[in-house]
Amino acid sequence: MTSDVPLAAVSASLPCQGWETQAAWCLLHTGFDGGAHFLRTWAAWRADPQRPSMLHYVALATQARDWSGLQFEFANDPALQVLAQALYTQCIGLTAGQHRLCFEGGHVLLTLCIGPRLSVLRQQQFEADRLVIAPVTVADELWEEWSVKALVRCCRRGTRLAVRCGQPDVPQWLRQCGFELADHAAPTAPRHGVFNPRWELKTSREPWRHTRVAPQTCAVIGAGIAGASVAASLARRGWQVQVFDQAGDPAAGASALPVGLAAPHVSVDDCVLSRLSRTGVRLSLQQAEMLLKVGQDWAPSGVCEHCFDDSTAQPTPALWHNRAGWIKPAALACAWLNDPNIRFQGDVTVHGLRHEEGGWTLLDPAGHEIATFARVVLANATGALPLLQQAQASQPTLAWGLHQLPAVYGVRGQVSWAVHDAPELRPFPAGPVNGSGSLIPFVPFEGEQRWFVGASYQPMGKPEWPDDKNHGANVLRLDKLLPELSAALAPVFEAGVLQAWKGVRCVTADRLPMVGSVLQGDPSLWICAGMGSRGLSFAPLCAELLAAQWAGEPLPIEVALAQSLNARRQRVDASN
Ligand SMILES: Cc1cc2nc3c(=O)[nH]c(=O)nc-3n(C[C@H](O)[C@H](O)[C@H](O)COP(=O)(O)OP(=O)(O)OC[C@H]3O[C@@H](n4cnc5c(N)ncnc54)[C@H](O)[C@@H]3O)c2cc1C
Known part of the structure; x- marks a missing residue:
């Protein structure tokens, strides 16, 4: 089997050459380093009427850094500066691990993989159309044969390559793995290549390579x-x-x-649920920001989480989740x-x-x-x-x-809510609080401000609780979460003006x-x-x-x- 891309043509190829024939195009870059290459690729995608519908850009970074200051580097290029601002707004709070940043209504997706190269590459499952091997910076590890092999596992026959890294062993390892490399056009120029091994690629242990399906x-x-x-x-x-x-x-x-509420789960050992919820909340807030009216249908309010130590019944210091909020x-x-x-x-x-x-x-x-x-x-x-x-x-x-x-279980729940009567008389916090149930203090509905306390939790299979019993369970949660507010709301609870919304969760x-x-x-x-x-x-x-x-x-x-x-x-x- 041979590649349909002649090596001579590859040596002169542009960063995005070939994407006009594809519905989705994927670039793997080994050094995020502030995202300048991503921004240029994104700008090229924007400017090209023949761009693919989906642009995937996967970037590796050894460590998370605060990249936000870099937006000033693009001050002389207004087009890039706008994109840089959008990028760095989303780059806040990145830790080791994999992060998905979403632009252009979800058509430009940046997957940022932060951590040791070999371990992040082993967590990938895609075929890149283009691979860029960036220069090794002082913060990076040097390339090893195993990490080059892991990189090549993300390639398909025909993947184009640009090597900007000067480490002498790298071209030799790339060749051994099946890349054809062109000669240097100039000593400082990147070296181009194409993945075209002389052997049949064995992919039987990677069924995901064969299960992709065209949209229908x-x-x-x-x-x-x-x-x-x-x-x-x-x-x-x-x-x-x-x-x-x-x-x-x-x-x-x-x-x-x-x-x-969309708020991350937190655990001492940063368990799977915590890690998933962090990524999930980031994606949800991105979607809300793209699609909903802020202040009306959602708010990136942040959420204050009160943690309770059951052995002392005393609240431990609260956690503030900046990337969290309420959504309808x-x-x-x-x-x-x-x-x-x-x-x-x-x-x-x-x-x-x-x-x-x-x-x-x-x-x-x-x-x-x-x-x-x-x-x-x-x-x-x-x-x-x-x-x-x-x-x-x-x-x-x-x-x-x-x-x-x-x-899978069905679990009933009820939220208790009321219209604000005299908010100035009650010690409502400015934003949502969770920990023992949750309070969302100010949400606009039909021209009025409402507050919500929830939510009761009652597995199916037992007789359904009446609304009052659910309200009672929610008031107990509020007593624990915000005792002062709960006491101040006692007249509201007694007046019987609490309203109920009930539903069934699908829980695994x-x-x-x-x-x-x-x-x-x-x-x-x-x-x-x-x-x-x-x-x-x-x-x-x-x-x-x-x-x-x-x-x-x-x-x-x-x-x-x-x-x-x-x-x-x-x-x-x-x-x-
Ligand atoms: C009291 C309460 C409080 C909650 N608070 C929060 C919160 O603060 N934050 C949070 O993230 N989540 C919260 N949740 C959970 C959240 O509401 C659910 O996780 C989410 O709405 C589930 O969405 P879903 O699309 O999976 O299910 P659903 O919204 O239940 O959608 C399933 C749909 O399938 C339809 N359907 C079922 N069977 C058929 C069929 N045979 N044919 C055709 N259609 C069918 C149903 O009509 C329904 O529209 C709460 C839930 C409850 C009950």
């Missing part, structure tokens, strides 16, 4: 924030998406929650669905799924066919498992992996959402559900993860973290 039509069942965000992520990549919901309007289930889920769901590639169809209950040659036929409760789609995503929360179990019972010969899904046994295909070896049926009490933190992350896997793009999170969200994550004993 698909169905999403459920128009809550999970389904709507999946639809938006796929639509952005060119899919024609039909979203079905049994209700007449979007966001009729748990996503009808009037307002909720229904507004976000509707904004996501407002895309020319998405069609929402309400009042359609999907009652059955029939596997066909070309995909899946959706059936209504009378057994009539609704439509057939090459791919289907179940984003209908607690409705997903019964639908899958029924489909399994009617088509038992398919390779179902339902036994590998985590256990390990409290992590599930995203993935439900059949073994057949990627046509997917699930994206189990958002639990954190849909506002997880929905966009899960949607981007699903879309990235369908397209074979860089993942928004490390592979190991993505595996913890995989729907079929339960190990199954060989004896089972």
